[in-house]
């Protein structure tokens with residue numbers, strides 16, 4: 001298993017372009033199943049999760065090529081609506097196939113999805129919404145068989161603004177008969193991006209990006225070409241890393257309005273952030289100020305996907321900060337690893353109380369999930385000495401070569417496929 005070795009303590013500097021968004025590209029690739037023909041998607045990052053999605057699409061009978069950052073998909077030969085359990089288990093986003101396959105084939109055989117261990121991650125909102133659109137769902141163990149004669153538009157309400165349920169239901173509703181009104185919808189930028197792609201294929205979706213999405217069903221969708229938005233979580237990770245290493249970094253190909261909550265947090269910490277067009281410039285000198293409270297919540301509030309990275313910054317802040325995680329009950333597993341690096345953090349239920357120390361120190365740590373892993377890399381960049389991050393495959397799910405990304409900004413970071421018994425070496 002690959003490891004990252006980081007010689008910390010060097011301020012990041014330079015300019016970097018941000019990759020396309022994983023969380024936009026994955027539902028968009030699934031949505032391509034709604035049209036028959038050749039679909040071209042640009043700015044698709046090269047990530048493990050994207051490879052898994054393309055493998056699933058191939059297994060369903062599509063042709064799929066990922067050249068550079070463009071995916072060319074031919075969905076005309078797709079003849080299966082069964083997603084193999086082996087592929088379903090590899091990531092959470094496999095569940096995005098449910099809505100499109102049901103809409104296209106009127107039947108889908110699918111299993112409980114896999115993904116990072118960050119909480120229970122139920123799919124009840126997806127299933128209830130599909131049932132309200134007219135699907136019948138048979139569940140047996142991990143397997144679900146979902147059938148319909150014709151999906152019918154209706155009024156749907158989500159008790160919680162689930163990102164995945166909003167996307168799945170939008171994708172199912174675009175080919176339904178009549179109008180679907182989805183209230184309580186999630187408002188993340190990736191949902192607007194999915195609506196942009198569906199509309200480019202001839203769907204009629206309005207209100208995406210607000211809590212009420214209206215979908216007028218159409219007979220069929222046509223193939224199209226579409227470009228994915230920049231990844232706001234990768235941008236945020238770099239912004240925090242610039243601040244944590246007391247560096248100065250300019251990010252290109254961003255949408256600053258997608259990281260408003262983070263920009264406010266960084267400015268409250270005393271970090272300088274300037275935006276202009278698609279550029280974000282982050283500069284920091286000295287220790288950040290502590291923050292009394294950050295609470296993760298659905299967009300546009302502070303994102304859970306940046307919680308672990310910001311905790312690294314607050315680990316060396318001047319004073320005591322509190323971070324409360326409200327989205328995923330298992331998303332504080334990086335705390336134990338940060339403590340190994342000298343952080344002073346106590347967990348009280350879903351909150352972390354962080355007493356700033358003057359410096360983190362290098363250690364051997366384990367990435368327990370995607371963003372926890374990214375946070376440990378940020379911690380390693382800021383720490384004094386050598387950090388080894390194990391289980392890098394989690395990080396590869398969401399960052400297109402994290403060592404190259406930070407290497408371009410002057411970080412001393414390398415990947416070692418065969419660094420044996422690192423814990424013993426570092427002591």
Ligand SMILES: CC(=O)N[C@H]1[C@@H](OP(=O)(O)OP(=O)(O)OC[C@H]2O[C@@H](n3ccc(=O)[nH]c3=O)[C@H](O)[C@@H]2O)O[C@H](CO)[C@@H](O)[C@@H]1O
Pocket residue numbers: 022023024026092093119120121122123124125126127160161162163164165186190298304305327328329
């Ligand atoms: C591929 C993708 O876009 N992943 C993102 C998406 O995940 P994902 O779509 O899985 O996140 P959701 O918004 O659905 O989940 C948020 C919360 O709702 C709960 N829930 C969700 C669905 C459901 O049917 N029942 C239920 O109880 C979950 O257990 C969780 O506690 O949004 C999360 C919240 O911003 C992000 O952290 C993920 O990076």
Ligand SMILES: C=C(OP(=O)(O)O)C(=O)O
Pocket residue numbers: 023091092093115116305370371398
């Ligand atoms: C939790 C994440 O992704 P997923 O929903 O694909 O597990 C993430 O991107 O941080």
